[in-house]
Amino acid sequence: MQYAMLEVALSERVATVTLNRPDVRNAFNEAMIAELTDAFRQLDARDDVRAIVLAANGAAFCAGADLNWMKKMATFSDEENRADARRLADMLAVIYRSSKPVIARVSGDAYAGGVGLIAASDIVVAVDSARFCLSEARLGLIAATIAPYVVRALGERASRRYFTTAEQFDCATALRLGLVHEAATTETLDATVRKIAATLCANxxxxxxxxxxxxxxxxxxxxxxxxxxxxxxxxxxxxxxxxxxxxxxxxxxxxxxxxxx
Structure with a gap:
């Protein structure tokens, strides 16, 4: 499984899908969306995969949508915009519906669509210094495609606040609200993820x-x-x-x- 914007590895029945656009804080565009959709569909069909880890290279986990891509989409027709948005929605659904449990290894900040990736995952382990933000309203946008997953993770009350204020919140808050299941230090992040993955594979x-x-x-x-x-x-x-x-x-x-x- 070779991709331009992802790295995919398999070890001891655990597949790791790593976002690999660190120069743009792993922001996704149409190409990354297509690659993520394909990777998760292929891994879902493999009997030798028991769990999937969603990780990222660089300082940030995912900054959400690539703004250059978003700017280009704004010039497209309504039909083209709908088709493009639907591909993003389908990507999130493929992750959420994967028959394999998905562990989000959150090694840095997650904004906008990056929070959506986390919310679509089953188990979330985040470094304790990570920050989170549903930043769409700052740009005059709404968090529509990620909303079904984020509202399920945060609940209605917290979602009302953070969707409308676009405030940044820290890992301790994410943990309290249920977006994150477990916080770890930078040094213990990988060991924590490996332990959870091994537990899943033992079942x-x-x-x-x-x-x-x-x-x-x-x-x-x-x-x-x-x-x-x-x-x-x-x-x-x-x-x-x-x-x-x-x-x-x-x-x-x-x-x-x-x-x-």
């Missing part, structure tokens, strides 16, 4: 995939009979699956399950 791959889908499907859903019946059906299918039977058998027989081979 049943089907169970991890179905657990991610379960949360996405039931979040915000009314607790009604249809939901109760759906969850009962899901556990029944997993119990009867080859992986479910192997997991229970390995526990009772005090041995490692086959997926750890």
């Amino acid at each position: 049943g791959p089907q169970a991890v995939r179905e657990s991610k889908r379960l949360v996405q499907d039931i979040a915000g859903h009314a607790l009604d009979e249809a939901l109760i019946d759906d969850t009962a059906g899901r556990i029944a299918r997993i119990r009867a699956s080859a992986e479910g039977r192997e997991g229970v058998a390995s526990f009772l027989e005090k041995r490692a399950p086959s997926w750890r081979d």
